[in-house]
Amino acid sequence: MTGTAGGATAAAAAAELFGWWAAALLLQVLFISTLSWPELAVAAAGALLAAAAARAVRRAATARTGGRARLLTALLLFPGALLTDTARLAAATARVLRGHRVTGRFHTVRLRPGSGTAWVCGLLSATPGLYVVDLDPAGPTVLAHTLPGRPTALERALTTGGRR
Structure with a gap:
């Protein structure tokens, strides 16, 4: 055995x-x-x-890799999120170069039940608009730093409850 x-x-x-x-x-x-x-x-x-x-x-980090139910959807949404967030970062950079202040924020984000924490955090962090800073090993909650703006389709597909 x-x-x-x-x-x-x-x-x-x-x-x-x-x-x-x-x-x-x-x-x-x-x-x-x-x-x-x-x-x-x-x-x-x-x-x-x-x-x-x-x-x-x-x-x-004791993160799980499972939760492959949304993996295909996430992979299909990733290029759009990457382009959206890259454009958002370029706009923020242009604003800073013109003398304006652009401030990102820290949010608590709840991952969808059954998602693999490791791949979800990795995929979300691979875009310029959101970076997972910390995760709660006891539950599917992460602390993320985000650029100003609405969540991308990728973030909406992999998280629930919005940003807090």
Whole structure:
């Protein structure tokens, strides 16, 4: 029995590492202007280091990776949120350059039940408009810093109850 449980744990760890690696590799490849084999090899090695670090951070924070029910929806909404928040950041930067003050805020945000805390926080933090600062290990509540403006469709899909 122990061998089966250990095998399942090792398989889950390998699947998690592969997921983080694939996501990190995809992001790195998107930022490479001309894709060549040496650059791809360096990106793959860097993504492996990022995957190991992401798993270690997730385990240290006791965050869950499960909750894949909204994962496809979140991945489809991510590009729109990225563009929206990038435009919001550019507008905020332009306002600051014109001498105006732009202030972000800290909000308590409740994640939707059944969501995987690790991937939800990672995906939300990958946009310029919201960054998860802290999470409550006892519940699905996180402290997030946000740019001024309304929540994106991605944030609305992954959270409930709005910003407090």
